[in-house]
Every structure is written in C-alpha cells, then in structure tokens.
Amino acid sequence: MSKSTGVVAAIVFVALAGGGAYVYQRSQVTAAGTAKSGAPTPRPTPVVIAPVEQRDVPLRFNVVGRTEALSSVTLKARIDGLITSVQFKPGQHIRRGQPMVTLDARALQAQVQQSEANLARDRAQLDKARADLARNQDLLAKGFISTATLDGFRATVDTLDATVKADLAALELARVQLSYTVINSPMDGVAGAVLAFPGGSVKASDTSLVVINQLKPIYAAFAVPESRLAEIGRDRAAGKLKVEARAPGNAGRTYVGELVFIDNTVDPTTGTIQMKAKFDNADEALTPGQFLEISMNLRNIEGAILMPAEALQAGPNGNFVYVAKPDQTVEIRRVKTLPATKDKLIVESGLAAGDKVVVDGQLRLTPGAKYEAREPRGSGDKGGKGGPRGDGAKGGDSAKGGDSAKGGDPAKGGDSAKGGAPARAEGASGDARKGESK
Secondary structure, eight states, rough: OOHHHHHHHHHHHHHHHHHHHHHHHHHHHHHHHHHHHHHOOOOEEEEEEEEOEEEEEEEEEEEEEEEEEEEEEEOOSSSSEEEEEEEOOOEEEEEETEEEEEEOOHHHHHHHHHHHHHHHHHHHHHHHHHHHHHHHHHHHHHSOOHHHHHHHHHHHHHHHHHHHHHHHHHHHHHHHHHTTTEEEOOEEEEEEESSSSOOOOOOTTSSEEEEEOOOOEEEEEEEEEGHHHHHHHHHHTSSEEEEEEEETTTEEEEEEEEEEEEEESSSSSTTEEEEEEOOOTTTTOOTTEEEEEEEEEEEEEEEEEEEEGGGEEETTTEEEEEETTTTTEEEEEEEEEEOOSEEEEEEEOOOOOTOEEEEEEEGGGGGOBEEEEEOOOOOOOOOSSSSSOOOSSSSSSSSSSSSSOOOOTTTTTTOTTOOOSSSSSSTTTHHHHHHHHO
C-alpha cells in the first residue's frame, strides 16, 4: 500500500513541475513579444554636412623637403703641421680669400731659402760656362782647339742650364708648400664650429678645421612621385616653375623660389625622383638641414569639384565619402582626389557639384542610415570626437538620445531603450540583432 502511494505522489509531482515550466515559458514569450513591439525607433545619427563646390583652382602639389647649402666646404690642411693661430669665430660671415688657419711655417721658409741659394749657385756656374764656351769658340776659329773640346763646353752649358731650371721648379714648389701654411676660405659663406685649435697638429687632407656653408641662395631638396614627373616636366618646359616653401613653426611666412634641378633617375625602391628648388634667402632665415613644407602650382583646373578634406575616409577598397541624400539617408561613394589646399581636395571622380558630404560623425554611419544635420562643432558643445556634438556624456540629445553616454552602447546593442544610434559603421547589423533579441 505504501509503495503504490509513493508512485502516485511521484507522478503528481512530475505533472505539477511540467505544468509550471510550461506556464513560465509562455509568460516569458509573451513578455518578450510585448517588449519587442514596444521598442522605440532608433534616432537619426547626428552629423555635420558640407556642400561640394565647383570653381577654378590651381593644382597644387605638396611634399616635405629639406634645405641644403648651395655649396659646402670642409677645410683641411694640405700639409702636415702645427696650428699656430685660428683667425675666425664660429658663425662668422666669411669672405672668399680670408685667412682662416695658420700653420707653423719655419721649416718651409728654410726650404725656400735653400732653394733660392741653390738657384743662385747654379746660375753663377751657368754664367761661367757660357763665358768659357764663348772664349773657346774664338780659339776654335783660330785652330788652337778641336771641335770635340768645344762640344764639351757646350754640354757643360746645357747641363747647367737644365740645373737652373730644376732649381727654379724646386723654388716654386717650396714657395707653394709655404703658402699652404696659411689656409684661406675658398668662398663666401658662414663658418661653422672650430674643429681644430692652436697648438694642435694636423695631417694633410685628413684633419677637418671648419665647415663653411654658402647660404645665399639656398637649395630645398625634395622627392616627387614618378607619376607627377611628366606633368612637372611639361610645366617647367613652358617656363619657370614657381615653388613655395613654409618652415614649421613659421607658417605665416612663405618663401618663394623656382625649380632648378630634376634628377635623371627615378629611385626604384621608393618610386620617387629627387628635385631641388632655389631660394634667395637674403636674410639667411633658412638653414641647411631644415625641414620645409614644399608646394608647387602645376596648372589651373577650370570648374574643379572641391570637397572638404575631412570628409575623405579610407577603406579596404579605396577612399570613399558619405553622401547625404535629400531623403535624410546616407550612401557611400568611391572617390579619386588630388590635393588642392590645406583643407580642400579636388575630386576627379565620384562627386558632382551640389552634392553634400558628411564631414563629422562618419564613424556612426552605415550605408542607408538616417542622419540628422547639426551645426559644426565649436559653438560651446562639450562633445567628444564621434559626432558634431561628440560622444561624451554631455554631447547627446536633450532627451537622452543621439550620441549621449547611454545611447548606442556597443555592449547593449544599437537599439537600446535610450535611443542610441549604431556605435560604428562596420558591424552595425550585429548590434541591431543584439537589440532585437532583447
């Protein structure tokens, strides 16, 4: 009797448990359906848009270059010696022929004096030999000596004449060696640091004494992609190609020069070719080794399509922009651009005059997403970088929607109850599915 009672109790318990589970599941499904049907519609993504312009603009080519001295010389001694004096100061403006360094000249002065003495001795012997030859020629005419004897006197004169010429050459060499003890500047320029001091020894063609740079005029060297070579060469052939340069930290001043050199070989490792521009640099404001922002006006483009540079986005298939359509949605357009100004790009293809592009808030957009045009940042908003009024806690919509701190959190789904926009362009559909599953 007790065994049958236990079996009945177990059956009753299982039935009650199953019924409870069924009721719980039905209530959960009903609640989920109610929640889904009551979810708010996602708010449009706030963005800043700007119109695409059409006007005539010069095609500018911008690169980074470095200044080079027009000529640079490292002074070195041509003989071994001891420095007796340094006759310049670091940074001093130097004139061509100005004495720079003096070496001990006593030994070379003695060699000059010795060469002069040898020359005087041999000249005296040559004069005596010539007199002897003249007397013996008279004796030969009278038949007192033979022709062979006279030939010996002639040989003596010729030998001493050659000796005198050798003495002259030795004297000139000694004087040249003596001149090397005073090292002069070969050009106008600016002296660098003193590299050798009085009392120090120098070796011929080895010890550096000072570096002199010619700064007026000055070169700016830069590399240009080979794709621009034909266009630059064509414009240069038509006349002088003007080059503008700006130094970092002094952007308010523009240096104007001209293109003077195009290398004859393209670097195969970088696909670029070296060029140089020359600037007057009358006030020596530019220094060798200084970085410059180089720009060239290649030609004027009539009716060019211009868009803001900040609208350009990089993708795996190339550059693109978000175009704001009249129906308050956005679409992606692939574009090809050329540099125009610091904040404008020339559009070769992909856009037309009158189009509007998104310049801020692109990270929250997906193709076909709704947008809401906002005023550009800078009017007192405290938003972050994500949209026109930011992704910060104070940059959202007044109704807690838009880009507020509680809207569009990636961890909670793009369609959260607070009305956030999709958190990013890629993977937005995944966020939407997470929102719907709730």
